[in-house]
Amino acid sequence: MxxxxxxxxxxxxxxxxxxxxxxxxxxxxxxxxxxxxxxxxxxxxxxxxxxxxxxxxxxxxxxxxxxxxxxxxxxxxxxxxxxxxxxxxxxSKPTGTLVCDYLLPGRNLFLFSTGTGLAPFMSIVRDPETYEKFEKIILTHTVRKVNELAYKDLLDNLNSDDVYREVTKGQFIYFNTVTRETWEREGRITDWITNKKLWSKVNVPEFNPSHDRVMICGSESMTFDLKKIFEDMGSSEGSTKIQGGFVIEKAFAEKS
Ligand SMILES: Cc1cc2nc3c(=O)[nH]c(=O)nc-3n(C[C@H](O)[C@H](O)[C@H](O)COP(=O)(O)OP(=O)(O)OC[C@H]3O[C@@H](n4cnc5c(N)ncnc54)[C@H](O)[C@@H]3O)c2cc1C
CATH class of the missing domain: 2.40.30.10 (Translation factors)
Incomplete structure (x- = not known):
């Protein structure tokens, strides 16, 4: 090593x-x-x-x-x-499953994160290849309190950023939610998906497993819940060996 x-x-x-x-x-x-x-x-x-x-x-x-x-x-x-x-x-040997190559080709790409699970998506949303592969990139970030929305200003302004507007070409959508404070968008992302309000809020067609791809990074309970939601909708998990409709990484290992 x-x-x-x-x-x-x-x-x-x-x-x-x-x-x-x-x-x-x-x-x-x-x-x-x-x-x-x-x-x-x-x-x-x-x-x-x-x-x-x-x-x-x-x-x-x-x-x-x-x-x-x-x-x-x-x-x-x-x-x-x-x-x-x-x-x-x-x-010197990085690895991981949250890589666009491990997803089947598709229309829109949804990136769901909680807490520091945002980290891997910060590189993906600034990668020109992401925008060549997918039409719209929708990044969601859920935290407990508003001041935990790391990189919020950068993400709010990515489509108009001097460097990245040429990369995103207006295809980037940032959607944050907060669970323990009053905020414009409150609650767990799982609820926004299951009550179907997310799609209209971000102005994209309802998730369709034939066209849309997903990456998930967060706590064990969040990754577990979202895996079930997308499997129930007909999507299948990909890995470094086989492309799928969604890929997952836990943002941290829970205490045993
Ligand atoms: C694939 C993978 C990617 C990771 N990427 C990141 C990253 O980008 N940024 C990051 O801060 N951590 C990340 N982690 C977690 C990281 O590896 C460490 O656990 C963390 O830095 C804490 O280290 P520690 O030695 O202080 O405590 P540890 O003994 O490692 O952790 C103690 C406990 O703290 C809690 N915890 C650990 N990390 C987090 C976290 N990120 N958010 C909430 N609770 C946590 C858990 O309950 C854990 O059991 C990642 C973990 C994995 C498995």
Missing amino acids: ALLKEKVTHIHHWTDKTFSFKTTRNPGFRFKNGEFAMIGLEIEGKPLLRAYSVVSPNHEDHLEFLSIKVPNGPLTSKLQHIKENDEIVVN
Whole structure:
């Protein structure tokens, strides 16, 4: 396992529960948009690594990650204190199932995320190939509180962004919901899907398993519920070995 050392160049604390950071990128570190890598810190000469989705698209010359702050978490209790010029370690072999190639060709692409499950989709929605493969890209992000909507400004303005408007060509749709505060769009995304309000709210035809494709990244209960919903609608799960109507990744492993 080759471990690359990268220098932290920028840190942003979104809330007391999440932060993101940018690092240098070894030109030899290659990944598909949507993949995750094992990253971490070297502590007393030993690497302490955890899986992290890459937020930055693979055409950028830096890396970016979005991180939870777990109280007493072995890695994140330390990682949340990183400063510019500190070093992190990155395993050079990224992997993962949230890759457009693992989906059957289709019309619209739905990306459903909760919490830090947004991370892999940040690279996918800035990848020109995504827009060549699909007509509309609909990204949903659900969090408990409004201030947990990381990257909201960037996503709200992606279609008019100086760089990305040429990439998205107006095909990108961002839809957030909040579960524990008053907000324009409240509630769990599963409810928005099952009561069919999502399709009209984002102004796309109702989900059709023959045409539409899905990626899911969130907590265990969210991924479980959405898998069932899309299977019941007639879609089938894809993997790195066989293309499907939807692909899933848990945003983190639950405590056993
Ligand atoms: C495929 C995959 C991709 C991942 N991508 C990311 C990512 O992009 N960003 C990220 O912050 N984490 C991500 N994680 C989780 C990450 O690997 C670590 O679990 C997290 O950084 C906490 O590490 P820790 O050592 O502090 O605590 P750990 O001992 O790893 O976790 C302790 C507990 O904290 C909770 N927890 C862990 N991660 C999260 C989270 N992201 N959101 C909510 N609760 C959590 C769980 O209950 C877990 O059992 C991913 C996990 C997997 C399996």
